[in-house]
Amino acid sequence: MSGLRLIRTRRDLRAEIGAWKAAGLTVGVVPTMGALHEGHLSLVERARAETDRVIVTLFVNPRQFNSAADLAAYPRTEGEDFERLVPAGAHILYVPDPEEVYPPGFATTISVGGVTQGLCGAFRPGHFDGVATVVAKLLLQSQADRAYFGEKDYQQLLTVQRLVADLDLPTRIVPCPTLRDSDGLAMSSRNRRLSPQERDLAGALPRALFDAAGRIGAGEATSPVLASAREALLAAGFSRVEYLELRNAADLAPVETLEGGPARLLVAAFMGEVRLIDNVPVTMA
Structure with a gap:
């Protein structure tokens, strides 16, 4: 029982x-x-x-x-x-x-x-x-x-x-900590609403996020890195990127560099009709 x-x-x-x-x-x-x-x-x-x-x-x-x-x-x-x-x-x-x-x-x-x-x-x-x-x-x-x-x-x-x-x-x-599927997509109840094709394409979200976080952590300028990540998401099949921003990890104040301490890269994007969100920490390499 x-x-x-x-x-x-x-x-x-x-x-x-x-x-x-x-x-x-x-x-x-x-x-x-x-x-x-x-x-x-x-x-x-x-x-x-x-x-x-x-x-x-x-x-x-x-x-x-x-x-x-x-x-x-x-x-x-x-x-x-x-x-x-x-x-x-x-x-x-x-x-x-x-x-x-x-x-x-x-x-x-x-x-x-x-x-x-x-x-x-x-x-x-x-x-x-x-x-x-x-x-x-x-x-x-x-x-x-x-x-x-x-x-x-x-x-x-x-x-x-x-x-x-x-x-x-x-x-x-x-x-x-966030749990992720084998392709990196953050586990979410909303993932159930993705079609099989959309689910395959959605793996581009964590790839773009981790790539951008790594580049910013390595010292690249934030704005062009984020612009490139947006383009990559749209090219991968996302219909809209609502936001992709670097924020202070403690209070979510907008930041351009990592000089103010730990930061977080956060994203919301639509795959078809499904809104997916994710975030990763960003630290100096």
Whole structure:
């Protein structure tokens, strides 16, 4: 019999967590929107190693989507996700209905400044307000000691870290490395929406990103390197490059050189109708 419990209400979740806390157990949470892949499971594995009990949340958050079509197209695979989590050793899969997260009369939005400016924040107005609001809710509902987020969504990671620091939330945010397929493409639930041909072409994204990061790290001027990388992505079959920028790794301020410390190269580009994001660290060679 599986040790994984499916819970859908705050009341049942709090009852279970209350018993854990009374027994002195630590709690880790892995927030997801489902369509789980090996990247998610690596977060569960990390949480299992560092906490006594692990909650995985599955909630397709309508407040962080800018497009109704994008929300409708987002893959929903609850049954498959549950089966994947059983051998991973998670203890609870929390799948709340929207009314459990945003009950009638809900009127609060959390807005984080600074790190949300530009990049995805510029192209998805209100997205990070939706992320910050739902993450705050899930951290409070789970009473987690630690929460695990992948570095693939780097701007989201820094937003959550800022949120927790500014609001004195007692959860420690644990960044986890990006997992990649054999061709380098970052694992993402959105990859499921790529056709076989698009999936083959999408491997150009990490190749261009790592190549540009290496050239900048070796001392080449940033602007022509980024222009060349954009051209390479379009030539490889991407329909549009939304952004490709070098940013300070700590606060996401735009930078042109590596003199100010560690940097991150971040990209968002469309393969057909699917928007893919990725990022890699940039360091001096």
